[in-house]
Amino acid sequence: MPKTIIFCSDPIDPKVADAAFQREADAATALGVSHLLIDHEALDHRHDTKAALRRLRVDGPIEAIYRGWMLRVEDYALLYDALEAKEVRLVNSPDQYAACHWGPVAYPHVAPWMAPTAWIAGDEMDDDQALAYTLAAFGDGPVVLKDWVKSQAAGYWEEACFIPSASDLAGAKRVISRFRELQGNSLVGGLVFRAWRELAHIGDEVMEWRVFAFDGHPVGCWPRITGMIGDGPPKEIVEAVCAALPSHFATADFARLASGGWLLLEVGDGQVSGLPEVADPQHLLNAILGVSPLR
Structure with a gap:
């Protein structure tokens, strides 16, 4: 089970997490979980792993989860290899990252629930x-x-x-x-x-839920918008989709159909999928890291 989290650093102040992930970094601190920072721009724009990891100080071997901005599959592979050289093993291999990040690769695994x-x-x-x-x-x-x-x-x-x-x-x-x-x-x-399938809406927003899955099991399910009305996708569908996902840590986005029922919209790598505003980051981190809040 992973023991640390790697966040993207803030572009202005590289000693702290990017503001988009600060809520999760604070949750990690509250749980007593160590977290590391990398320079996303160096990796995404320049493909420079040395610059991306220049502030990384680790005492390996350790297992880790990346929680940051989306990366091309090729750049994720660079990051994976560079971290592995430092005895840091990311939860998803490059092949597993691609398996949920690229739609055509994911589709055969989850086709029964998608359009x-x-x-x-x-x-x-x-x-x-x-x-x-x-x-x-x-x-x-x-x-x-x-x-x-x-x-x-x-x-x-x-x-x-x-x-x-x-x-x-x-x-x-x-x-x-x-x-x-x-x-x-x-x-x-x-x-x-x-x-195309007609989806149910609240105003202009689709009634959509995001499920996080770890090792084939759902570990969090939250609406993607605030003010959602009604229950989320049925447990049996969520569990079946999670069991079919071809990586350790992934997400599945479900939407309610206008005619009733549910549709799986997308799947993604759990490391680069945003946490909904209504989600509890401590709940997610506890589920994937197996830790409890500090007392």
Whole structure:
């Protein structure tokens, strides 16, 4: 079981955790758990593990969990290897990180609970025949577009995310073109298409819950927005999905359907998935580290 946590340091004051993770760093302190700091920008922007770990002082061997900003799979592998050289072993191997971070790799493990999904690789994005073949699986139905990690749903739903009819190749290409323009060099892997499902909302917000899973078991389940009404996803679905996730520490995001029932929206690596505002960080850390609050 991991015994320490590695946070991203603050870009201005590298001696403290990034403000986005300070709540979790405070929870770790309250639990008597040691935590370490790394420079995310050095790793993410410059791929420089020496600079990223320059303040790291460890007395290994130890097992650790990273709680920080998202990393490309390649940069996570660099971090994993650099830490292992210092006798620090992260909870998820690079393969396990990719297995939940990349949608097409995760999908076979969790397909029974998700909307039908198909994808094309990066070298096929300009191949109209490959695109038409992939979209044909959805008939005339609407689909949602993303890359292997992210979408443009938040700010550009109609122009770069939602394709009203999968059979309208010209319309699909317009959405894809705008999506690729917005993603730029940050586009990961290729294009992922998922059958659209109408979701339940509170105002403009989707009724969505995030589950954290550790070693195949749920260790926390919280709504992703404040003021959520009603219960979260059923226990039996949560447990089945968690048992299917192909890594030690992962997340699963569920949404209530407008017609009733639940849909698994996404899975992710637990180390780079944000903690909902309503979540108790001490509860999560206690569950994955096996510690209790100091008295």
